[in-house]
Amino acid sequence: MTDQNGTILVVDDDDLICQLLRDLLSRHGLSVIVALDGFEALKALTSEQIDVVLTDVNMPxxxxxxxxxxxKKLAPDLPVIVMTGWGTEDIAVKALQGGAFNFCRxxxxxxxxxxxVKKGLEVKRLSDKQREVLPFIELNLSFDIPSDVRYIRSIIWHIYQMSKQLGFPEKEFNLRVKLAIDEALCNSIRHGNKEDINKKVKIEVQISPEKLRxxxxxxGEGFDVSAIPDPKDPENxxxxxxxGVLLMAYYMDKIxxxxKGTEVILTKYANSDTEDKKQHAAQTQGSIRE
Amino acid sequence: MEIITKENIVSIVELNGELDNESAEELRINVEDLISNGKVNIILNFNELSYSNSAGLRELIALYKLANSKGGDLRLCSLQPQLEDLFSFTNLKKVFNIYPTEEDAVASFE
Structure with missing residues (x-):
């Protein structure tokens, strides 16, 4: 690597150590931002472009x-280097197991x-380079499964792994998409194919960082969604x-x-503020209430 | 899903993991077993439960009705935010008695 520029966030409650690291890393052409505690560090991460974090372990x-x-929740790919005292190998191991890039004593x-630190920068640059192409990737997956609900968990797991890899927000997947696919697959297997093991359920998935479809x-013979009594009605x-159908509409942006009632298309956008999403959400809610 | 049952004034069932098509059946077997042994007042502790689909909700309602039909009750406690949202949106908060902590749920039976 020829270009060594980068911004390092140094986190330590000892002002003297921070100053020492600032001087040292600056001499190697790196920009240094200092935080004296974890809260200050998290604040810096949301406002500054950080390439590597170097943090002390023992801080109040x-x-x-x-x-x-x-x-790791905010920026899973950001290399974090942990500074530990001598004789605290157990802490170093814990840090590495938790996803630390490396440690130093x-x-x-x-x-x-x-x-x-330079190795951390190299890894960060490589990961940024790989991410450059993400907006242009669309991955198509296809499953053709027998009508058995026991396959649902594995299918969701595969879709989750691919979505994560392409940068679709994990939180959005875990909180909303997972339940909606679970319900849609369960409907097709139980109500569509009546759990007839000789009948198949076909799942075609388009994955991009912006959208899941x-x-x-x-x-089966077809499933009339409008015939389902409103489960939110006090009577029901x-x-x-x-x-299931209600939850799919609640958690997805477009249904x-x-x-014939043998096919459903579910769409979820990564950015929940898109106009397209808002329009379709309104339409979906309307059609469920009718 | 891991299910742990504790005996108290009431039976407390701790649910751990995810409540889906497969684990809902496991829950039914456990709770039906309690009810058939006369332990009809049951608390389901959701503290370690991160997910439920509609099959899980279906099972909860069936078990709630079963406990009621035997003169008991099935109450819930310690819901995580995702499940709070699910119970609010589906209006199931109007069906179940839900308590913030296990202690509150136990006290409700006293």
């Missing part, structure tokens, strides 16, 4: 391991710390079933059924 308020866990060997078709609250 939020220790370095907890800080690293918080950073205090008091520092200056050559070692510079080497590890699922087309789920069964070989004690009914055991009938909530389309074919006329």
């Amino acid at each position: 308020g939020m220790n370095g391991i907890v800080l690293m866990e918080e950073i 205090k008091p520092f060997n200056v050559h070692e710390i510079v080497r590890i 699922f087309k789920i078709s069964d070989e 609250l004690n009914n055991e079933g009938g909530r 389309e059924y074919n006329e």
